[in-house]
Amino acid sequence: MKANFFANMKISRKLVAVFLATSIIAMGVNIFIYLNLNIALDKINQVFSSNISLNELSDNLNQIHAGLTGYLETKGTDDLELYYASTQSMNTLMKDLNDTVTDNSVKLSERDIRNMLETYLATADEAIQAKRGRNIDEYTTKYNECTRIKDYLNTYIYSVNNEQFRTNSNNYNALVNSLRYTEIMSMLIFAVASVMNILLIIILTNTITRPLTRLSAKADEISQGSPENVEPLEVISDDEVGKVTRAFNEMLASIKDYIARIRTQLITQSEMKEKNLLMETHLKDAQLKYLQSQINPHFLFNTLNAGAQLAMMEGADRTVEYIRNMADFFRYNVKKNSETVKLSEEIELVDSYMYILNVRFAGEMLFEKDIDESLLNVMVPSMIIQPLVENSIKYGIKDLEPGEGKITLSVYREGDNCCIRVSDNGIGTDEDIIEKIMSNEKKPSETRGVGITNVMERLDLHYNNREVFEIKSKKNEGTHVTIKIPLEDGNV
Amino acid sequence: MKVSRNKVVVTILAGVVLVLFLATVAGLFYYREMIRKLGEVREEVFNEYPRLYAYIADDPDSQLSNRIYKEISEYAVEHDCYVEMTGQNLSSSYSKADRMNIAISSKVDGIILEGDDSEETARLVDKATANGIPVVTVLTDCQTSSRKSFVGLNNYSLGSEYGDQLAAIGEEQKKYPLTALILLDRDDGNADDIIHAAIQQAVVGRSVSFTSAIVDTSSPFTSEESIMNIIDGIDKMPDVIICLNDRTTESAIQCVVEKNLVGKTTILGYYSSDTILKAIDRGSVYATFTIETKTVARQCVNALNEYNNTGFVSEYNPANYIMINRDNVADYEPEDKDEG
Numbered sequence A: 001m002k003a004n005f006f007a008n009m010k011i012s013r014k015l016v017a018v019f020l021a022t023s024i025i026a027m028g029v030n031i032f033i034y035l036n037l038n039i040a041l042d043k044i045n046q047v048f049s050s051n052i053s054l055n056e057l058s059d060n061l062n063q064i065h066a067g068l069t070g071y072l073e074t075k076g077t078d079d080l081e082l083y084y085a086s087t088q089s090m091n092t093l094m095k096d097l098n099d100t101v102t103d104n105s106v107k108l109s110e111r112d113i114r115n116m117l118e119t120y121l122a123t124a125d126e127a128i129q130a131k132r133g134r135n136i137d138e139y140t141t142k143y144n145e146c147t148r149i150k151d152y153l154n155t156y157i158y159s160v161n162n163e164q165f166r167t168n169s170n171n172y173n174a175l176v177n178s179l180r181y182t183e184i185m186s187m188l189i190f191a192v193a194s195v196m197n198i199l200l201i202i203i204l205t206n207t208i209t210r211p212l213t214r215l216s217a218k219a220d221e222i223s224q225g226s227p228e229n230v231e232p233l234e235v236i237s238d239d240e241v242g243k244v245t246r247a248f249n250e251m252l253a254s255i256k257d258y259i260a261r262i263r264t265q266l267i268t269q270s271e272m273k274e275k276n277l278l279m280e281t282h283l284k285d286a287q288l289k290y291l292q293s294q295i296n297p298h299f300l301f302n303t304l305n306a307g308a309q310l311a312m313m314e315g316a317d318r319t320v321e322y323i324r325n326m327a328d329f330f331r332y333n334v335k336k337n338s339e340t341v342k343l344s345e346e347i348e349l350v351d352s353y354m355y356i357l358n359v360r361f362a363g364e365m366l367f368e369k370d371i372d373e374s375l376l377n378v379m380v381p382s383m384i385i386q387p388l389v390e391n392s393i394k395y396g397i398k399d400l401e402p403g404e405g406k407i408t409l410s411v412y413r414e415g416d417n418c419c420i421r422v423s424d425n426g427i428g429t430d431e432d433i434i435e436k437i438m439s440n441e442k443k444p445s446e447t448r449g450v451g452i453t454n455v456m457e458r459l460d461l462h463y464n465n466r467e468v469f470e471i472k473s474k475k476n477e478g479t480h481v482t483i484k485i486p487l488e489d490g491n492v
Numbered sequence B: 001m002k003v004s005r006n007k008v009v010v011t012i013l014a015g016v017v018l019v020l021f022l023a024t025v026a027g028l029f030y031y032r033e034m035i036r037k038l039g040e041v042r043e044e045v046f047n048e049y050p051r052l053y054a055y056i057a058d059d060p061d062s063q064l065s066n067r068i069y070k071e072i073s074e075y076a077v078e079h080d081c082y083v084e085m086t087g088q089n090l091s092s093s094y095s096k097a098d099r100m101n102i103a104i105s106s107k108v109d110g111i112i113l114e115g116d117d118s119e120e121t122a123r124l125v126d127k128a129t130a131n132g133i134p135v136v137t138v139l140t141d142c143q144t145s146s147r148k149s150f151v152g153l154n155n156y157s158l159g160s161e162y163g164d165q166l167a168a169i170g171e172e173q174k175k176y177p178l179t180a181l182i183l184l185d186r187d188d189g190n191a192d193d194i195i196h197a198a199i200q201q202a203v204v205g206r207s208v209s210f211t212s213a214i215v216d217t218s219s220p221f222t223s224e225e226s227i228m229n230i231i232d233g234i235d236k237m238p239d240v241i242i243c244l245n246d247r248t249t250e251s252a253i254q255c256v257v258e259k260n261l262v263g264k265t266t267i268l269g270y271y272s273s274d275t276i277l278k279a280i281d282r283g284s285v286y287a288t289f290t291i292e293t294k295t296v297a298r299q300c301v302n303a304l305n306e307y308n309n310t311g312f313v314s315e316y317n318p319a320n321y322i323m324i325n326r327d328n329v330a331d332y333e334p335e336d337k338d339e340g
Helices: A002-007 A011-047 A049-074 A077-095 A105-132 A136-223 A240-313 A316-335 A343-360 A385-397 A431-438 A450-463 B002-040 B063-078 B096-105 B119-130 B155-173 B189-202 B222-232 B246-258 B274-282 B293-310 B329-337
Strands: A340-342 A366-371 A379-381 A406-414 A417-424 A469-474 A478-486 B051-056 B081-085 B110-113 B135-138 B149-152 B178-185 B208-215 B240-243 B266-270 B285-291 B316-318 B321-325
Touching: A011 A049, A011 A136, A011 B002, A049 A077, A049 A105, A049 A136, A077 A105, A105 A136, A105 B081, A105 B096, A136 A240, A136 B002, A136 B096, A240 A450, A316 A343, A340 A343, A343 A366, A343 A379, A343 A385, A343 A406, A379 A450, A385 A406, A385 A417, A385 A450, A385 A478, A431 A450, A431 A469, A450 A469, A450 A478, B051 B063, B051 B096, B051 B293, B063 B081, B063 B285, B063 B293, B081 B293, B096 B110, B096 B119, B110 B119, B110 B293, B119 B135, B135 B293, B149 B293, B155 B178, B155 B189, B155 B208, B155 B240, B155 B266, B155 B285, B155 B321, B178 B189, B178 B222, B178 B246, B189 B208, B208 B222, B222 B246, B240 B246, B246 B266, B246 B274, B246 B285, B266 B274, B274 B285, B274 B321, B274 B329, B285 B293, B321 B329
Parallel strands: A366 A406, B051 B081, B051 B110, B110 B135, B135 B149, B149 B316, B178 B208, B178 B240, B240 B266, B266 B285
Antiparallel strands: A340 A379, A406 A417, A417 A478, A469 A478, B285 B321
């Protein structure tokens, strides 16, 4: 409770309390020693007081005797006054003298002196009475008696004084010697008290500074990173440091909270990113499907036209054949809309397409295949070769003389790639158009058609790599379009 | 870990502070006690007595008187009174009359006096009696005074004893006529005369010739010189020197030793001081007589107490004497040692 009371005090008050406590202790010890030393000094001073009072006694006696002598000689009133005054003070002084019988020589001498003084005073009074009665013999005898007693008294006082002086001197020496011990003792006490004070200051100052040290150590800990592992400080006191500690703890808590919030935010963000990516993919997928759906009606329209023409010109056999091919073609389109297919299926589609076209254009177009049979099972995105063939026909060999146009489809291995090349011997493509196609700047209407752009975009999405696609062309020597499918585990 | 260590250190320091605080408090109390004891150095313990008696010796330096005073003091304190040797420890030495006066004016309850035959002493004894102070004489009486009691030897029987020893010396030495020198004390006229007479009476019929001389004992230093003068003034050395008090005996021994007279003369002494006992042992003293001091002391104190209590006391209290010679000297040696 007391410790709490101290802990809850303001620092300034604590410091004042520390210095007050130590100062009061030091002052208390000092005052105690000083007072006792004073008592001792008083005692030393008292040592010789007995000598002083004996001397007073002797002086007084001599005055009485002088008064007595003077009165007996001249009957002078001054002498009588002196006599009475001295007698009075003697009576007072005598009261301090011992009047009991003891085995202490000084005390016994005091008793003798006292009794002799009484005798002296009585005899002196008798002498004065005799003087008044003018009885010369009487007062002479009494006076002689007084003189004799006075002589004894002086001797006694002198002797007792001497004796006392000797005892007193011994006492004085003993006192002074013991005083030296008390001096050493007081030094010791003072030294102990000083050490105690120093320790007290150390403890109390430590009580004040310890929370600060703890606080700074915690701050260090935080500054070294990972504040979430730092435990809050225990609040010991309710002083300024206690308040700072509390604020520090709150700050620590809010830092931890903040870090936790940031962490949750990051997780949400990355989750959202992932979702976004997924959505993008789906969008692309949708776009692809849309593009694919753009192709079908257009083609269907043409082929149906051709089918109608054929039906008008010829008999049913060839129409059957034609429609079969057309049916295959559409079936494929419907079936393999967006998925990957075997290369062989793609080639079959091209075969069907070329049959249909040859029917349409009355076999004017030459179609050659150079296929590496081992690559027929390579998986590729669907509908990638047919649009190229369509483009080659549309922009390459359409304007040539009938029977001169020739399309070559080659499938071969080149390093780790399966190369699919569609070549024509048509008019070729301008460099800047190729560049535009490759950089995807050209809109489908301006290029060699929807087909090639669509193929390129789909390959791009599928392989994330533009280099899969390659267009080479020379003026009037035809165009070579090559798709390089990487031979990976997934597509073989 | 760090905090707990800190706590341990603080606890230890606090413990040390507590110990130091207690040490300081204890030290302060001890210190106070020391200071208090400083004053006690002066306070002497003493006993109080209802009565004070004065002992007035003939010669305060005499060993016999001191011995008697010591015995009286010891006996007195056991019987509720204190005896002071008046005039002792004073800066100047006073005569017996002065000491009597001091005792009277300091109103003691009784005086034990080594009496003498002088008129002055008798007058002072009377003065004391007039002041209501009873006086008991010891060793030597003051017959003419109003003293209440006398404690001492019967001088006649002591003289007879001296005579008997003188006869014994004569018998031993087979030397007749035997010459004897009696050294008398100037102050003790009457007592010494009785002894003198008794000695002569005891050797009646034997061939003993006496001479006597008076020793000046008026001051502490005169007796030895006086004896030396007496011996120097004698033509023929006496066979026996008879001494009637302790100082005379010791002085005579000293003279005999100094003048190389051991064997030529012998001493009949008085009192049993160390010197005298040694002299017996060595043969320079034939025999010595001493009073039974314990008895004397007891009788003195009892006489005064009895008078103070009842107003009456027996006038004479005889004391015993002891003779010490070669045969029994060994028994007395230890007693003298404490005289120092």
